[in-house]
Amino acid sequence: MSMFQILFVTFLHYFSVSILAANTTYNVLSYGATANGKSDCTKAFEAAWGAACASSSPATIYVPRGRYILGNAYFDGSTCKNNAITIQIDGTLSAPSDYNAIGNNVHWLKFIRVTGVSIRGGTLDGLGPNLWACKASGKKCPQGATSLAFLNSNKLSINGLTSINSQMFHIVVHECRDANLQNIKIFAPDESPNTDGIHIGRSSGVSITNSRIATGDDCISVSPGTSNLFVQNVACGPGHGISIGSLG
Ligand SMILES: *[C@@H]1O[C@H](CO)[C@@H](O)[C@H](O)[C@H]1NC(C)=O
Numbered sequence: 001m002s003m004f005q006i007l008f009v010t011f012l013h014y015f016s017v018s019i020l021a022a023n024t025t026y027n028v029l030s031y032g033a034t035a036n037g038k039s040d041c042t043k044a045f046e047a048a049w050g051a052a053c054a055s056s057s058p059a060t061i062y063v064p065r066g067r068y069i070l071g072n073a074y075f076d077g078s079t080c081k082n083n084a085i086t087i088q089i090d091g092t093l094s095a096p097s098d099y100n101a102i103g104n105n106v107h108w109l110k111f112i113r114v115t116g117v118s119i120r121g122g123t124l125d126g127l128g129p130n131l132w133a134c135k136a137s138g139k140k141c142p143q144g145a146t147s148l149a150f151l152n153s154n155k156l157s158i159n160g161l162t163s164i165n166s167q168m169f170h171i172v173v174h175e176c177r178d179a180n181l182q183n184i185k186i187f188a189p190d191e192s193p194n195t196d197g198i199h200i201g202r203s204s205g206v207s208i209t210n211s212r213i214a215t216g217d218d219c220i221s222v223s224p225g226t227s228n229l230f231v232q233n234v235a236c237g238p239g240h241g242i243s244i245g246s247l248g
Contacts (some may be wrong), residue, residue, distance in 0.1 A: 023059070060087075062125055068093050073108070083155070086119075095147075099134065103167055108147050128209060147171065148163065169175075180206075182210050204228045
């Protein structure tokens, strides 16, 4: 090999390594999260999101195994430079045990104005039973929060997520374009109030496939302004079926 060939091969090697390294991982533990089911991890998750957003190369926010308590967490994409953020969740995200902590807000985990976000795996536990018991007692209680909401967002993917016992709706996709939901599992008891599985509103290009949804209310509900919605191989029940709001 000539010196030139050696340099060239070295260059190729470097080039491919740097391409592989371009997907940076932001581990929530490095931002102060503790997976002990006690510490509030809201700030840590929001900080990991901020760091991933500040970079324009593909990023992975990694949530290792364990139980993380989160209050209302907002993932705002308005000033995000990144359009390829994967959130790989091997653990469980749990609402705080006091339902008032999130129950007076409409959304628990809210993504707003994001582009190119993928959620892989993970379990969300809304701890709904505490709030439902309050509602059943006739006392004055908060309305309850949707567990996971994507608002005004584009190019979304949720694959392999499990959501249990949301206080209200489990997943909401509102004013979004191009959202792909697959291998989703949603569970809440038969008699739990307003625990719709997936609610779609004012969105286009949404597909929901290969999923299992068992809740106390609608499996999938669709409100006005939605077009190009594709649903295939979704098992519904107990609870209601697929309800198409003002469409017909
Ligand atoms: C970044 O890495 C994650 C985890 O391996 C992967 O799921 C994702 O597709 C990668 N993103 C890009 C843009 O390659």
